[in-house]
Amino acid sequence: MAEQNCLVTNDWICGEYLRSRSQELADATVQHIWITVASVLIGLVVAFPLALLARRGRYFAGPVLGLTTVLYTVPSLAMFSLLLPLFGLSAALVVTGLVLYSLTILVRNILAGLEAVPQEAKEAAEGMGYGPGRLLWEVELPLALPALMAGLRIATVSTVALTTVGSLVGKGGLGNLIEDALPSFFKAQVLTASVLCVLLAVAADLLLLGLQRLLTPWTRTAGPAVAKTEAG
């Protein structure tokens, strides 16, 4: 009885809430995760050719970087609303908006990574008869990986947080629970969903950090890599 009371007295922390709504919480978390993963993966697939295009010279770099920066400036609430006529109230709307946001960080980081590849490494590979494709996949990409992963981590953490705004169209994962709890001032639900959201971001960041260590074993010998934070 004492435990059920916390729902009645509207406590911040409520064990009974966790028990009785565990299914709801799990569903919201799953939606949150798949929206984030889909957005970041699509963002990566779109950002990669854009970064390669931007690398071709100033004529391409200017428009590509300018456009992604403008997209990043548009507030999330406006971005989702502007996409409404195209997608209606759907998860595709939220994913599209999040993809557009992730592009700025991903394109910049991939570009920075590719441009930091030492000229000697490229020349050596060319001298060994590597074509442009093989040069990219076997030399440039692995060397650009730390910068790419740093960008991926920033993009993922931001996307986890931004997904909550998707509750505007009813597809915001844990944000939906926050939105639903607002009219009744349901404290336990707002706090639980918020904490889960932050935990999700931290877990995603650590997971990507682990992946980065796994993919770039050579950076470990030179001491722990200092993750360069995006200033913009």
Add this chain to the structure above:
Amino acid sequence: MGVVEDAWTWLTTGANWSGDGGAAHRLGEHLYVSGVALAVACAIALPLALYLGHIGRGGALAVNISNVGRAIPVFAVLALFMMTPLRNSGYLPTIIALVLFAVPPLLTNAYVGMREVDRSVLEAARGMGMSGGQVFVRVELPLAYPMIMTGLRSAAVQVVATASIAAMVGLGGLGRIITAGFNTYDTAQVFAGAVLVALLALVVEGVLVALDRLLSPLRRRAVRTP
């Protein structure tokens, strides 16, 4: 597309701009909370970052605070504020939330700007007999200026974006046009509100870029010594 025309009609209808919940009032609210929050955030973050950068301490704090800021959803913070008595204090919850999200970019960028000043330049300045204060004002501050302005720009963009999300928890600002449109299934109004919010963010960014160029200490020097 019909929606675009309908949104244009919405924007050019005078009645939508006037009155208590009109676009003009919402724009005023938005600019007011954004301006106050940005000023407060600058007053908190800049002295701290410049001091820490000058003495060369607190690097971990400056970097980590921006990572933490990214991981916390704006919507969650605003919703949490609405669960407390803060919800009855007018614009205060919005302003506090805006300050919280404006401090990290300001702090991190100003700190990094101070730390990235070339060590040999600092040594030369000290060798010329400059005091700590003189080094700060004449050497470190002008050289850190571009990064400080970058931080100010991202903070301003962040503040304008966060202020629009305040509407999702029922607080004032331009975002209310959008949420009101959602509540009445008025896609034209949603689109019109979104255009206004996006334009405001782009204008703020543009103004700050212009201000950056105008105030740059290096530019002034270049003009003075032709």
